[in-house]
Amino acid sequence: MSGTLRLILGDQLSRSLASLTDINKAVDTVLMVEVMEEVTYVRHHKRKIAFLFSAMRHFAEELRAEGITVDYVHLDDADNRGSFAGEVVRAVARHGSQRLVLTEPGEHRVLQAMRDWQDELGIDVEIRTDTRFMCPPEMFADWADGRKQLRMDFFYREMRRKYNILMEGKEPVGGKWNYDAENRESPDLSLQVPAPTSFAPDTITTEVLTLVEDRCANHFGDLADFGFAVTRDQALAVLDHFIAERLPLFGTYQDAMIADEPWMYHSHIGFYLNCGLLLPAEAVQAAEAAWVTGHAPLNAVEGFIRQILGWREFVRGIYWLKMPSYADRNFLGAERGLPEFYWTGETAMNCMKQSIDQTRRYAYAHHIQRLMVLGNFALLAGIDPRYVNEWYLVVYADAYEWVELPNVSGMVLFADGGYLASKPYAAGGAYINRMSNYCSNCRYKVAKKAGDEACPFNYLYWDFLIRNRDKLGNNARLGMIYRSLDKMSDDRVAEIQADSSRFLATLG
Ligand SMILES: Cc1cc2nc3c(=O)[nH]c(=O)nc-3n(C[C@H](O)[C@H](O)[C@H](O)COP(=O)(O)OP(=O)(O)OC[C@H]3O[C@@H](n4cnc5c(N)ncnc54)[C@H](O)[C@@H]3O)c2cc1C
Ligand code: SF4
Numbered sequence: 001m002s003g004t005l006r007l008i009l010g011d012q013l014s015r016s017l018a019s020l021t022d023i024n025k026a027v028d029t030v031l032m033v034e035v036m037e038e039v040t041y042v043r044h045h046k047r048k049i050a051f052l053f054s055a056m057r058h059f060a061e062e063l064r065a066e067g068i069t070v071d072y073v074h075l076d077d078a079d080n081r082g083s084f085a086g087e088v089v090r091a092v093a094r095h096g097s098q099r100l101v102l103t104e105p106g107e108h109r110v111l112q113a114m115r116d117w118q119d120e121l122g123i124d125v126e127i128r129t130d131t132r133f134m135c136p137p138e139m140f141a142d143w144a145d146g147r148k149q150l151r152m153d154f155f156y157r158e159m160r161r162k163y164n165i166l167m168e169g170k171e172p173v174g175g176k177w178n179y180d181a182e183n184r185e186s187p188d189l190s191l192q193v194p195a196p197t198s199f200a201p202d203t204i205t206t207e208v209l210t211l212v213e214d215r216c217a218n219h220f221g222d223l224a225d226f227g228f229a230v231t232r233d234q235a236l237a238v239l240d241h242f243i244a245e246r247l248p249l250f251g252t253y254q255d256a257m258i259a260d261e262p263w264m265y266h267s268h269i270g271f272y273l274n275c276g277l278l279l280p281a282e283a284v285q286a287a288e289a290a291w292v293t294g295h296a297p298l299n300a301v302e303g304f305i306r307q308i309l310g311w312r313e314f315v316r317g318i319y320w321l322k323m324p325s326y327a328d329r330n331f332l333g334a335e336r337g338l339p340e341f342y343w344t345g346e347t348a349m350n351c352m353k354q355s356i357d358q359t360r361r362y363a364y365a366h367h368i369q370r371l372m373v374l375g376n377f378a379l380l381a382g383i384d385p386r387y388v389n390e391w392y393l394v395v396y397a398d399a400y401e402w403v404e405l406p407n408v409s410g411m412v413l414f415a416d417g418g419y420l421a422s423k424p425y426a427a428g429g430a431y432i433n434r435m436s437n438y439c440s441n442c443r444y445k446v447a448k449k450a451g452d453e454a455c456p457f458n459y460l461y462w463d464f465l466i467r468n469r470d471k472l473g474n475n476a477r478l479g480m481i482y483r484s485l486d487k488m489s490d491d492r493v494a495e496i497q498a499d500s501s502r503f504l505a506t507l508g
Contacts, residue, residue: 002027002095002096002097002098003024003026003027003028003029003095003097004023004024004027004028004029004097004099004100004101005028005029005031005088005091005092005095005097005099005100005101006019006020006023006028006029006030006031006100006101006102007019007030007031007032007033007084007088007100007101007102008020008030008031008032008059008102008103009084009102009103009105009110010034010038010052010053010055010056010275011052011105011106011274011275011276011400012103012105012130012275012276013055013056013059013232013275013276013277014132014276014277014279015062015232016131016132016279017103017130017132017276018103018128018129018130018131019101019102019103019128023068025066025067025068025069028068028069029069029070029071029091029095029097030060030063030068030069030070030071031070031071031073031087031088031091032056032059032060032070032071032072032073033072033073033080033084033087033088033091034053034056034073034074034075034080035073035075035080035081035082035083035084035086035087036075036080036082036083036215037082037083037084038084039075039215039216042390042393042394043216043218043219043220043394044216044219044393044394045219045220045221045363045394045395045396045397046212046213046216046219046220046221046222046223047221047222047223047226047228047362047363047397048221048363048396048397048399049212049216049219050205050208050209050212050223050226051226051228051230051271051275051363051397052275053075053208053211053212054201054204054205054208054228054230055228055230055231055275055277056072057072057204057208058204058230058231059231059232060072061204062231062232071091071094071095073087073091075211075215076211076215084110084113084114085113085117085120088100088117088121089121092121092123097123098123098124099123099124099125099126100117100121100123100124100125100126101125101126101128102114102125102126102127102128103127103128103129103130104127104128104129104130106130106274106400106401106402106403107400107401107402108319108320108323108324108327108401109401111127114127115127132276132279132280133280133313133316134159134163134280134281134284134309134313135159135313135314135316135317137316137317137320137321140155140313140316140317140318140320140321141317141320141321143155143158143317144317144321149418149419149422150314150318150419150420151422152310152311152314153177153178153310155310155313155314155317156177156306156309156310156311156314157172157177159309159310159313160172160177160309163281163284163309165284165288165305165309166288166291166298166301166302166305173298174298174302177302178302178306179251179298179299179302179303180251180299180303182251182252182299183251183252183254183255183299183300183303184251184252184254184255184256184435185252185253185256186256186434186435187253187256187257187258187435187436187437188253188256189258189437191253191258193258193261193263193264193265194241194245194246195263196227196263196268197229197237197238197241197242197268198225198227198228199227199228199229199230199234200227201226202230204230205226205230209223209226220343220360220394220395221360221361221363221395222360222361224361228271228397229271229272229277231277232277232278234277235269235272235277235278236278238267238268238269238272239267239269239272239278239282239283239286240286242267242268242269243286243287243290243295243296244295246265246266246267247265247267247287247290247295247296247300247301247304248295248296248297248300249265249300250265250266250267250296250300250303250304251297251299251300251302251303251304252265252299252300253265254266254303254367254368255367255368255372255435256368256435256436257351257354257366257368257369257373257432257435257436257437257438258436258437259350259354259436259437259438259441260354262358262361262362262364262365262366263364263366264366266366266367267283267304268364269283270398271364271397271398273308273312273398274398274400274403280308280309280312280313283308284305284308284309287301287304287305288301288305307367312403315402315403315406315407315410315411315420316402316403316406318406318410318419318420319401319402319403319405319406320402322416322419326405326406326409326410326416327389327401327405327409329385329409329415329416329417330384330385330386330415331414331415331416331417331418331471332382332413332414332415332468332471333471334382334383334384334385334413334415335382335384336381336382336383336384336504336507337383337384337387337507337508338378338383338384338387338388338390338391339381339383339507339508340508341353341356342356342374342391343356344356345357345360348442348443348444349377349442349443349444349456349457350438350439350441350442350443351373351432351436351438351439351442352373352374352377354369354438355369355370355373355374356374359374359395359396360395363395363396363397364396364397364398365396368435370392370396370407370412371407371411371412371425372425372427372431372432372435373432375388375408375411375412375413375425376412376425376426376427376432376457377457377460378412378413379412379413379414379424379425379426379464380426380457380460380461380463380464381460381504381507382464382467382504383413385408385409385413385415388408388412388413389404389405389408389409392404392407392408393405406420411425412425417471418475422475422477423472423475423477423478424472426461426464426465427457427461428455428457428458428461428462429444429446429455429456429457429458430446430458432446432457433446439455442455444456446458450495450496450499451499454499456503459495459496459499459500459503460500460503460504462485462488462493462496463496463497463499463500465478465481465482465485466485466493466496466497469482
């Protein structure tokens with residue numbers, strides 16, 4: 001009798017995965033495949049591909065060590081058909097399988113294709129809910145039902161109550177749901193930021209690095225000094241080090257940026273949460289425990305937990321609720337192409353150069369670099385959401401469409417018209433100057449508002465508001481800003497528009 005075939009995808013590397021819970025080691029086979037279609041449908045950062053292939057190969061070894069049969073198809077296997085569908089067809093024939101079990105993928109495109117497999121393959125195909133998330137799509141849909149706008153803060157409170165996290169009975173500990181008033185300090189340049197936790201490549205990782213260098217030579221990004229965790233034990237060590245060394249200052253410096261200091265006090269666990277080496281619930285519990293024992297203050301712990309229990313689950317809920325139409329939203333009608341410097345880093349804007357250079361080196365930038373530097377520029381310059389989404393999906397090692405798309409189209413570009421965020425996160429150079437030391441080493445002058453030397457963010461900010469007045473003028477949260485705009489002289493408005501046209505023309 002042939003057993004069940006269990007397909008495990010590259011972002012499903014969790015032993016507790018729904019499709020592994022009832023595995024019969026005597027007869028079942030786990031199928032894992034490296035396919036070129038997934039590597040190139042957008043040409044992912046080299047480091048991201050190497051990380052996922054190495055983590056997949058290590059996970060396969062761990063399953064084998066447990067006595068599970070794993071059929072693993074390598075990218076360079078001669079008969080590899082290069083797609084999930086092609087490899088599943090081959091594996092079904094190889095094993096004579098009558099039943100395929102899988103856990104729902106993190107991308108709408110892939111789920112749609114898998115739903116057709118039962119008919120295409122002529123075998124029983126069971127797609128299970130991904131139980132690793134803390135808010136199933138149906139629960140989110142119930143919560144969202146009847147709400148015109150969705151606000152993360154209210155969703156987050158529900159999640160705190162449901163999981164009894166940082167609660168005293170029915171009330172939040174300390175009396176407040178959110179401690180951001182104590183967070184988000186400007187950077188202190190004397191800080192000795194702890195080094196990130198990193199691991200020397202072993203034999204498996206070294207093989208994968210060679211493979212990726214060979215097969216993906218023309219992809220964006222560097223592979224040098226690869227140090228990602230590629231096993232669950234290593235990922236747990238990253239989480240432990242974060243809790244021990246960084247969490248106490250996480251909130252205080254959450255928004256701070258220092259030149260040549262990419263990692264700051266962030267956790268760097270997004271890579272591992274999103275591919276399954278870590279589970280969100282265990283990260284939340286570890287942070288809560290650090291507050292209970294007095295190791296970390298409430299402002300840091302609450303701020304960190306909100307990112308995972310709040311934002312992460314919230315954006316996923318929006319993704320599954322609103323796809324596939326969400327991917328086509330372009331409320332502001334932005335049409336500009338993506339400037340070449342997003343790939344090369346060759347720009348005189350130091351904040352952009354710093355953020356792009358580290359993205360190329362590490363496949364990582366922290367939230368404020370993604371939101372208030374790289375994203376803010378794309379918003380102000382009016383870059384088409386399709387190009388911006390593709391860039392973010394390519395360049396970050398934690399990027400999967402379910403989390404990247406709502407962050408880019410909803411949070412950064414306001415392309416959904418305010419469904420996810422109540423107003424665009426637009427800002428001039430003063431914000432970047434307050435939260436970083438980038439401006440002190442920039443060709444542009446952040447204090448200048450007009451002319452060739454002025455910081456482009458300054459005039460682009462006002463130009464953005466002028467250009468989009470018909471769409472944003474009635475937004476209550478922008479009322480004060482539009483009133484300031486109305487007080488500007490015609491000459492000043494003309495100057496803003498001339499500076500912006502001159503600068504935008506240089507983007508190509
Ligand atoms: C334009 C843009 C694109 C983004 N693209 C991605 C992406 O592709 N993948 C991704 O995981 N995150 C994305 N984020 C969210 C966030 O920037 C990253 O999760 C974070 O920078 C990862 O680094 P970290 O693990 O050090 O996070 P920390 O700052 O230490 O935060 C802890 C964890 O909270 C979660 N988190 C925090 N903010 C968010 C958020 N807005 N949405 C979802 N989860 C969040 C992540 O799991 C993260 O690992 C994006 C944000 C923006 C503004
Ligand atoms: S001056 Fe403007 S462009 Fe230069 S680093 Fe500061 S914010 Fe960026």
